[in-house]
Amino acid sequence: MPATIGILLFDAAEELDFVGPWEVLTAAASPADRVLTVAASLEPILCEKGMRVLPDATFETAPVLDVVLVPGGSGARRIPDEPTAAWLRQAASQCRWLTSVCTGSFLLANCGLVTGSKITTHHRFLDELRALGTSEVIAGQRFVRDGKVVTAAGVISGIEMALWLAGEVFGAKAAEDARDYIAYNWPPR
Template structure:
């Protein structure tokens, strides 16, 4: 089973690493880190991830995992969307984490489908043709989408159960000791205090504004 984990600049590392650690040890899995070029991809401010193949070289995958991040430049560039349009029709499962769903939508994968994303980008996802859900993990046909960042682990465990059965999926959950007990109860926009929501919304908006400014001057 070939699983393609998509890399692109300014992606969020945990969006990829969480599902990677859940899915890559699965039975008969060959994991591919696929990007536009063979050059290392910067995730965040310092982490560099090295692709194992490129969009030109990999034209099929049984499972596709698209992480989120700051997707404005990637949406404008269109390289990820172009590759998804090529490989999605023959994939068994196409998945995303966080804002990765906006990249699926830009490729036409989510047209008329229910999907989720990071809470701050729901309007953007809706504008791209998806039927936006607030659920943490959404399955619509062969497409699985996860809400923000940490929800990628939930999505990957859901997919592991579909692929290999509940015992294997529960075993993976135990192996990675995924039994969260967070010190705060502010992990969703519905639970967080208004001032916390405003703070995070401002940080995200300023990041996307910077992306747009850079794209406009490129």
């Protein structure tokens, strides 16, 4: 059955937090699968380092998603606006996998989606995430899975998490093909 993966975009999203996983997931996907970006509107998103990106779908037009991926960046560490929070809660309630990269875990926490879960974030923000008091924050792991929630510690960890996720969603061969395509060799084989 084809899978649909949605990557949330917002102003000040960290570019590689979503572009890295997007590369992995599109490399692993079959032509019947979809990997798309979702934002509040179709207006350009101004990312953390200045890249501008056009979303594929809006909160209103996005399909039901099998996977939701939330990137980090300073935009993820702010209290979300109500349309973003409402969409994320609704999408999370229907998806098979709810994932974040780097400080995207703050957005999940601030939307109440990881209360009581084991999660991680970028090493520079572990104490700040712990201070929210919503989750058990794990240090020293590339990514952490707790049920359907998978959080990655940073940019490279997000790529590793996406490779793992590709295996779960598309199968081991698709994940290995994606790993080969992006020439990813960590840990060294």
